[in-house]
Amino acid sequence: MTCLHLLLTLVFAVSLGTPVEIQRPRGVPLTKKPFYEENKPFTCLDGSRTIPFDRVNDDYCDCKDGSDEPGTAACPNGSFHCTNAGYRPMFIPSSRINDGICDCCDTTDEYNSGAKCENTCKELGLKERDVLQKMAEITKEGFLLKQQLIEEAKKGREEKQGKVTDMQENKKQLEEKVEALRTVKETAEQPEKEAKERHLKAWEEQKAAIRLEKDKAKMAEAFLELDDNADGFVSVSELQSHAELDPDADGTLTETEVQGLMGGAAQVDTSTFESVWTNIKDKYHSEVSREEADMSSAQKARDDFEDSEKALREMDDQIRNIEKELSFDFGPDAEFTYLYSQCYELTTSEYIYRLCPFNRVSQKPKYGGSETNLGTWGSWSGPENNKYLVMKYEHGTGCWQGPNRSTTVKLTCGKETVVTSTSEPSRCEYLMEFTTPAVCQEPANMDLLPHGHEEL
């Protein structure tokens, strides 16, 4: 027969160095002590019924809310309070009382199970304080860094805004210039246009013939230019001096590349130069700078107009880029601005992971192989109270028989900006941990750290 008696607990707590005993039923937090008055009928905390006090903690559940059995496992929905002097107090589900597993560091949850628990509250308290202290230091320094980041972001933003304003001013002028040149062009084109309308076909043919002729002339000219030693052949070495012909644009025009351009021949004469010319004519720069003497006035007007229009487009792009940057949500104080256009890497045993905030996340095998897109910037998606704790990158490379890859980046406070870990909890759903000062909160007052006397 395992009738457990009403169990009262003696709690030794430390307050101002003086031990105090507070008697109350097992598992009851001090705040609720007034509801458990010895020798008076007990009313379930939900008010559902009143029972004799000897049915409190008698290992039988009488109250629907479990409040009559704070110290036993009798109620399915009960909770047990452990004081954990020296550490932090906590509630555990009453199903963990006497289940043979030590849950409370003060061992009070295992009073009748035979489990050998040791009181580890002091250790845990010290450890926690240690951790909290370190965290606090990090937070403190991180928060200072954050202030700088905010300051820099503010400056940067102002600069950029200023730049945009300036550029917009310039843009206006440019637009006017474009309009002016357009008029010039259209005027200059008028005779041409009329002729075109009349003899459109002939004109086209003529234009093509002219173009061909011009090209031929250019080719002949180029041949002569290229044939440095005037032996009637253009050789590999002669062509190689023209660095602008570099097919892969890596800055050096290798012999192999030249051979490629020359279709494998060591040298070409004028007749075979034609095929080489098709390969190089788009890039070829003549050595003698020369005016297109034969340029018609219409052509010149057209070119001027196109140049200015191009300049306008470039300026538009620049403005758009800055505006795009300015439009990002870089946090309430723009503290995440510094991450823009940066990338951070983490190397694991197999892969190099790369996080480029507000842009994309990728993964590249350490030992060769192509890069995989693990998602492009989606949105902030932290909890409601602070969405800036989590970044979501979506629509990465599709998985075989699975979804598109995506990455969740969890941000924690740190002095440095580092990717600390990556994992793939579900197939093709990546998780990345990232520390940055930008999420460091204003440090709490150190005095508020627990010292093991919350109870009193």
Add this chain to the structure above:
Amino acid sequence: MQTSHCHTPLNNYRMGLLSVFCVCLFFSSAFAVDRGNFKTCDQSSFCKRQRALKPGQSPYRALLETLELSDSRLTLQLINDNNKVHLLLELYRLQGNMTRVKINELKPLKPRFEVPDVLIAEPPTEPLSVLSKDDNGIVLSLGAESQRLIVSARPFRLDIMEGPEVLLSLNSRGLLAFEHLHLRKDTQAQPDGAEVKESVDGDQQQDEVEKDEDGEGDKEQDGLWEETFKSHTDTKPNGPTSISLDFSLPGVEHVYGIPEHADDLKLKTTDGGDPYRLYNLDVFQYELYNPMALYGSIPVMLAHNTQRTMGIFWLNAAETWVDISSNTAGKTVFGKMLDFVQGSSEKPQTDIRWISESGIIDVFIMLGPKPSDVFSQYASLTGTQSFPPLASLGYHQCRWNYNDQEDVKSVDQGFDQHDIPYDFIWLDIEHADGKRYFTWDPHKFSQPKEMLQGLMDKRRKMVAIVDPHIKVDSGYKIHSEITSKDFYVKNKDGRNYEGWCWPGNSGYPDFTIPEMRAWWASMFAYDQYEGSMENLFTWNDMNEPSVFNGPEVTMHKDALHGKWEHREIHNIYGLYVQMATAEGQIQRSGGVERPFVLTRAFFAGSQRFGAVWTGDNAAEWGHLKISIPMCLSLGLVGVSFCGADIGGFFKNPSTELLVRWYQTGAYQPFFRAHAHLDTTRREPWLFGPENTALIREVIRQRYALLPYWYQLFFQAYRTGMPVMRPLWVDYPKDTVTFTIDDEFLIGSDLLVHPITEEGSRGVTAYLPGAGEVWYDVHTFQKHNGAQNLYIPVTLSSIPVFQRGGSIIPRKDRVRRSSACMENDPYTLYVALSPKKFARGKLYIDDGHSFNYDTKKEFIHRSLTFANNALTSSNLCPDCNFLTSSWIEKVLILGASKPSKVVLKMDGKETPVDFEFDSSMSVLTLRKPGMNAGDDWTLLLQ
């Protein structure tokens, strides 16, 4: 897992060969079986040959003059009048109302295979006696109950009769056919290899001499000495060896069993389609409602009508096909009524035909007559369900894969954070070092003992997968030892058979060799299996065996197990794997602790070695629904410990489907969630607090009922009674129950009707039993039996009813794991019958050791409520076990209010507090407090 297991790398593997083609193939066949990978009867030459043989006059004749009768064995020769080949018929009367019929060649060219290791012993016999004998046949007495066995001579036929009724006939349709072993004549006569026309020996039209002479190649008769399917050629050095026999069951319209098929509980007729196939195969994304073979095979069929239940056990491990036809199947209800009105003389009858590729005919006819008799008869042959450790009846959390130790830890913590109990967390193939089983990935699972200790500290356990394909790698201990001991299966040329599976090129240990199994078992010793501890258990997958590049994704039939071809033993390979693994777990504890091993492939007798699951299902409502008939079918043929992957293995379940699956799975024997590598995570807390609460609630219901589940498994272990059963098992005369497979019973006392339809707002459950009552276990509302009850449902509903007349002990204090609940008190749920009677049992032991068996350390009590008194009495007085569990509460459903309740114990009487809820007529006795092992009586006065 895991065909997809199978499929992913399979495709990867193929992709290496023909990438684009394969991708196209895959996408066109996404989430449906690729039927072309598996044979139809027409593509299996022996099945085609045998099926071409139509019912008619049998060429077999019994030679009565050869009759020999010893005390319990009758032998008689049969002759095929077409080819003059003699067969030997053996008849045995077995104890427990069974008849065994064996037919083999009288003088086979070489021995034919007889399946070992399935029967637990040579079945004890009973005397047979000849009642009469004349030129037409013999009448034998089958002992009691006026049962007779009639052997008719010309044509040969057997009839089992009881009184004037024929219970069952053999060869009544003349489909006995035995392809006798013979030399390949054409190779001598016609070296160019032209095929000689041959046919099944039972063929009535031609006799063999004629055939040999005409010597024509007949395309339809191809496949006798060689057979090609897709790119695989099966060399058949023994030629055609198939066997077939028909059974007629007069008066029977309902037959069940022969798992594993994704089909209804009641077997369908196979006219016009393929027969049900029994051939253990790793089927990728199996289809529902068809007779295709799946991972396991149990060649046992049950026949049932209101008068009798019988069983046919066809002991053959080769590829087998089963045809079913019925004379009433085509008839509409109206047609049947017309028959009735017009007094049609035609009696319903079901005809069965078994066809196997090889071996001998060895049939056990179990004559019932009650369902429970058939279960005990079958159990007496092949053994009962192993009694599992209590913890294995709890909840299992599995996924392909928990990535590393950190992942395991955080999932473990997740359960505690969300206050959800579980007992086992599982590791799939990625845990091992390069799929070398018995090892751990050095990076992801570098400290397995630390991980296992962490689980042990929480009183929880782990299962790690060990598959039977072994990576061919000279640096791998398991491989090099198997090689040096010469334990691998051989190919037809005598070299080690190699096939493609998870680790790449793999060898397959020959589990048919007893020494190999002993060696395998020894590998589970703690000092051999590094990183293992006593809370690590095992999962055997891919043991059909799965061979990615083999014919039908399995082993070549001409591979060799010693002198026997794989063809002969195919369906029993998986049983041997689980047998050896379970033995290893027993041995590592010095024989003290019970094993827990899950298997995907199985055969008759597999129930002795652990649990079975229904393989690689999908996250679809249809798959949830089919889990019920699939496990019911297994339960009927001995395998009680059955479950389906909760949530569905392939694809991602909707939240509703997942919740419904948990609700269903919590009321099925093996309760494990599992998911494919490519699915998103689905631990129970990932679907919002409301759904977490729903899942938590139903897992808690499972844990509260663990004492009942445990007691039912004890009963299954002792008697062979299935734990999860169709309604007809307990209501054998109620024809309404014969086709029900959307609800089921757990034991006799709980009826469950899971919700398996999307968006369901209500279901109609059938409550059986005229004059009986059922109590809703959630509300205690009482309902009458023999009615269709409409039950409105919400997402939190799982309709479960307790039978009036039963007592179910529960542990309502649900904790983190079953081990944590060991010493907790019981609440007795006494559900009164209309006659105010109830009965139940309580079983308690240590939950994990064999001491219940070796030392009789258990408590087994009978609980009876009669005459207003609830009494606990000892069912095992010489048993000896002490428990600290006590009775905290008694709920009596359907009670009236007493004036006083008294506990009588040790000659003393003490009053007991009570409460009475008059709206539901529930009487609650407060804290009577007696120890669960004591004798006591509670009197209501």
